[in-house]
Amino acid sequence: MGSREVDGGLHVALIMDGNGRWAEARGLPRSEGHRRGADVVDSIVEAAPDAGVRILTLYAFSSDNWNRPRREVSLLMSLFRTYLRKERRRCAREGVRVTIVGRRDRLSAAVLREVDRTESATRDGDVLHLRLCVDYSSRDRLLDAAERYAASEARGRDAYARCLGEAGGEDTGAPAVDLLVRTGGEHRLSDFMLWESAYAEIRFLDVMWPEFDVAELQSSVAWFHGRERRFGRTPTR
Numbered sequence: 616m617g618s619r620e621v622d623g624g625l626h627v628a629l630i631m632d633g634n635g636r637w638a639e640a641r642g643l644p645r646s647e648g649h650r651r652g653a654d655v656v657d658s659i660v661e662a663a664p665d666a667g668v669r670i671l672t673l674y675a676f677s678s679d680n681w682n683r684p685r686r687e688v689s690l691l692m693s694l695f696r697t698y699l700r701k702e703r704r705r706c707a708r709e710g711v712r713v714t715i716v717g718r719r720d721r722l723s724a725a726v727l728r729e730v731d732r733t734e735s736a737t738r739d740g741d742v743l744h745l746r747l748c749v750d751y752s753s754r755d756r757l758l759d760a761a762e763r764y765a766a767s768e769a770r771g772r773d774a775y776a777r778c779l780g781e782a783g784g785e786d787t788g789a790p791a792v793d794l795l796v797r798t799g800g801e802h803r804l805s806d807f808m809l810w811e812s813a814y815a816e817i818r819f820l821d822v823m824w825p826e827f828d829v830a831e832l833q834s835s836v837a838w839f840h841g842r843e844r845r846f847g848r849t850p851t852r
């Protein structure tokens with residue numbers, strides 16, 4: 616579906632939930648949970664290609680997260696900016712293409728600068744495509760696509776699919792998710808990848824995101840391979 620996707624591996628999408636509860640359970644400020652959560656992102660991105668992942672989509676900040684206290688929003692934006700600044704060279708070296716998915720018009724100039732630099736420094740990466748969802752709302756993207764479609768001359772399913780890929784300003788299309796994992800014990804999608812997850816295998820884990828690790832990623836991928844994907848057909852056995 617995407618215009619230029621990395622072949623030969625899974626598209627894994629992660630809802631990284633539980634940072635706040637992890638911290639609160641230890642008498643730490645929520646900010647500490649987010650900091651630990653950002654460290655986990657590092658290790659998961661590094662391990663993803665060897666785990667058989669070729670596209671990794673991370674829910675870093677939802678459009679509804681703007682409703683959190685100002686200090687928490689600032690911290691999340693600053694962690695995001697630091698991540699891009701610190702990791703862009705390593706990503707470029709290791710063939711990780713980074714793109715940001717979501718609205719850009721509400722991001723600060725400082726964040727946008729890091730986004731632009733990172734996307735252009737890593738654009739040739741073909742080992743892993745890391746898609747970071749920031750100011751992301753799946754419903755907004757579907758509605759944006761409908762508006763684009765209505766305003767365009769082209770008609771038909773393919774034309775609408777193209778509009779979906781263009782919504783949000785990035786050029787990566789809307790690749791189908793194979794495996795969606797949510798940490799933090801909640802069983803919901805929270806406006807994430809609604810279209811792309813039509814046939815995703817969905818795994819809900821009780822582990823809080825700061826405790827998610829490479830072994831959990833590997834066991835999630837192994838769980839995925841044990842599933843029979845039927846896409847509406849009858850079972851094969």
Ligand code: FPP
Binds near residue numbers: 634636656674691824
């Ligand atoms: C949900 O946990 C998590 C978030 C809203 C932010 C996720 C951010 C990170 C993992 C770190 C920064 C990301 C990058 C890409 C560097 P929550 O705060 O809702 O936890 P709770 O449900 O326990 O309160």
